[in-house]
Amino acid sequence: MIPILDLTKQYEQIQAEVEKTVLEVLKSGQYICGKHNKALQEEFAQFCGCKRAVALNSGTDALHLALRALNIGAGDEVITTAFTFVATTEAIGIVGATPIFADIDSNTFNLDWREIESKITPRTKAIIPVHLYGQPANMPKIMEIAKKHNLYVIEDCCQAIGAEINGQKVGTFGDIGCFSFFPTKNLGAFGDGGMVTTNSDALADRILSLRNHGSAVRYYHDEIGVNSRLDEVQAAILRVKFPYINEWNAKRKENAYRYNDLLKDVKDVVCPRELEGTKCIYHQYTIEVPNRDAVQKYLQEHGVGAMLYYPVPLHLQKVHKNLGGKLGDLPVTEEKTTRVMSLPMFPEITEEQQRTVVNTLVEALEACKAGV
8 A cells, every 4th residue: 555645754864863862851851942942943944034933833723823913803704715624614614703715726626816806795804825736826815805905814824834925934924923733743743733823023022922721921811722732752752853854844845846747648637736936845746637536546446545625615504504605606626626536645755656557547547437
């Protein structure tokens, strides 16, 4: 079996350092908000090129607390994409706001900036673009619209650490950037974890308070907050892994370009496309194919761990039934969610494994075309 992701190979590379560092944390007796937590925040802000970063216990909480920090709540609307993981709109719902869905760009699968203005109403307070699969959304255009209409922008960078537009890291264009350290991410913890980035001290300080029960000073509580502190063990593990992120992202890009080359003559496959001036970090290598469900089933049955992210767009999910979304509302989104499929992608995948994936994919396409 060639899995969609193999984390054991990565662990072999860093095992000794991780185990040494974790044991040091265990012996220290400092398990919450210790030196590793503080250092990780500083290192992350420096890496992204922003003023502040605040560590949290998940990417979902990053989105949730970003909305809270911007005072977005009941009666407000937030424009976003329906082609994303549910956490994006879950966070909107948690604060009592309403997600308003705009269609996606057919080339990148990200929020189409040309669809945003028609969705703006007097209740619109923010836009949440998602940098899906590690491909940056068109932030220059989105920021132009946001400034024109005086809207906040929260970047969902949960799949895109290190992605860039014209040399600028994602997570630094909008008011707040939100990142996830879920184990499958390009920079993953050994459990849940998240981070927000911002150039505003006021927003960073508000999120610091919100993550700690609404308290800036111990036992003095200014508002209802949550418990969203990143634990010290996870912070320490992330600091061990962080120096490798550029290397791992570069290997993913190298592997993506090899897939591109191997698939260039397979006419039924549409490979990922990068916008000019962008740096995609290939959290997933996602292609478009006809007969997608049958092709994916064939691959799975023949040892290739192809995955479907995300087969049902959010405007058609039960969780958002109250919004009245229906088939035909977002034609590009609806088409792409029946065609896209992600192939195995991780820094350590071998050329031999990639050739096996492609050969099996060609077999799958032929078998499905023949009705086998």
